Amino acid sequence: MSTSASQQADLDPASFRAIADLAYRESGLTLVQEKSSMIQSRLRHRLRDLGLADFAAYCSLVQSDAGQGERRNLISALTTNVSHFFRESHHFDVLRAELDRHLPKLRAGGQLRIWSAGCSNGQEALSAAMTLLDHVPDVARLDLRILATDIDPEVVQFARKATYPERLVRGISPDMLKKYFDQTTEAGHEPSYIAKPVLTDVIRVNELNLLSPWPMRKRFDIIFCRNVVIYFDQRTQEKLWPSFLNALAPDGVLLLGHSERIAEPERYGFTCTGPTTYRPCHALKSTARPEKQKQSEG
Known part of the structure; x- marks a missing residue:
C-alpha cells in the first residue's frame, strides 16, 4: 500500500x-x-x-x-499528554504542609511515599521533588520516594530521560532551573535541560494502566491524580475511587485536577478538605462496611 x-x-x-x-x-x-x-x-x-x-x-x-x-x-x-511544571500551584502548598507534618516521622526513620498517577512527561513528579527539596534541603537523604506512572509507554520513556527542551521548562524559576537542572544541547535540537540526580534519584517511573491491577503493596501518603479521570466516564471513576482509598495511608491525601471532583465523596470513604483535595473519612468508611457486607451476603 x-x-x-x-x-x-x-x-x-x-x-x-x-x-x-x-x-x-x-x-x-x-x-x-x-x-x-x-x-x-x-x-x-x-x-x-x-x-x-x-x-x-x-x-x-x-x-x-x-x-x-x-x-x-x-x-x-x-492519550492526551499535556502537562507543565508546577501546574495548579496550590497543590504544592499542600505538599509542603504534608512534608512539615511528616518530617518528625521521617527524621525518626519513617517513610514518605508519593504517587504521581498519570504522570505524563514527568513534570508533575519532578515538580513535587523540587518542592520538597527546596522546602527541606536534606529530605533527599531521608526515606523519600516518588512513583510516577502512566499508561503511555512513549511518555514513560520521556519521563525516565528527564530531559526537557527549553519550551517545556516554563514554570520553573531561573533559580530552580539552575539548581536542579543541567543545560545540554543535542546536535540539531534546541537547548534542553536534564534533571540532576538529586531529583531523579528519588523518582521511579513505570508504565501502569489504572484499570489494571495495581502492583504496589505499600500505601501512599500523597497521591496526585490530576487531569486524568476527566477522560473517564462516571462508571469508570466510581470504580477508581475505592482503589485510590485503599492505596492511601490512613492519614493520606488525594489531589485531583482543577476540573475534577468526587461526587458524594463520603460514599467512597473520602472527605473534601480543600480545592480538589480529599482525605480518607474513616468514620463514614467504617459505618459503610456492615451495609456492604449485608448486601454481599444477600
Missing part, C-alpha cells in the same frame, strides 16, 4: 465504534463521535507504519491476539 493511500484513509463509523469500544475496555477512555476526525488524524500514521490500507484492516489487527502490542500504540496515540 502506498503512503498516500494510508494518508487518505477515512475512519468509517463501524471502525470508530470498534476503536472507541476497545479504548474504553483497555484504558477507560471515552471517545465520542464528535472526536472522530481527531482520532482519524492521530491513527493514520499507525496505518502507514503497519502498511494497512484502511481502518477496517487496522481494527481487525487490534482486535486480534496478534494485535496486543499494537493496542498499546493505539492507546498511546489517543
Whole structure:
C-alpha cells in the first residue's frame, strides 16, 4: 500500500465504534463521535507504519491476539499528554504542609511515599521533588520516594530521560532551573535541560494502566491524580475511587485536577478538605462496611 493511500484513509463509523469500544475496555477512555476526525488524524500514521490500507484492516489487527502490542500504540496515540511544571500551584502548598507534618516521622526513620498517577512527561513528579527539596534541603537523604506512572509507554520513556527542551521548562524559576537542572544541547535540537540526580534519584517511573491491577503493596501518603479521570466516564471513576482509598495511608491525601471532583465523596470513604483535595473519612468508611457486607451476603 502506498503512503498516500494510508494518508487518505477515512475512519468509517463501524471502525470508530470498534476503536472507541476497545479504548474504553483497555484504558477507560471515552471517545465520542464528535472526536472522530481527531482520532482519524492521530491513527493514520499507525496505518502507514503497519502498511494497512484502511481502518477496517487496522481494527481487525487490534482486535486480534496478534494485535496486543499494537493496542498499546493505539492507546498511546489517543492519550492526551499535556502537562507543565508546577501546574495548579496550590497543590504544592499542600505538599509542603504534608512534608512539615511528616518530617518528625521521617527524621525518626519513617517513610514518605508519593504517587504521581498519570504522570505524563514527568513534570508533575519532578515538580513535587523540587518542592520538597527546596522546602527541606536534606529530605533527599531521608526515606523519600516518588512513583510516577502512566499508561503511555512513549511518555514513560520521556519521563525516565528527564530531559526537557527549553519550551517545556516554563514554570520553573531561573533559580530552580539552575539548581536542579543541567543545560545540554543535542546536535540539531534546541537547548534542553536534564534533571540532576538529586531529583531523579528519588523518582521511579513505570508504565501502569489504572484499570489494571495495581502492583504496589505499600500505601501512599500523597497521591496526585490530576487531569486524568476527566477522560473517564462516571462508571469508570466510581470504580477508581475505592482503589485510590485503599492505596492511601490512613492519614493520606488525594489531589485531583482543577476540573475534577468526587461526587458524594463520603460514599467512597473520602472527605473534601480543600480545592480538589480529599482525605480518607474513616468514620463514614467504617459505618459503610456492615451495609456492604449485608448486601454481599444477600
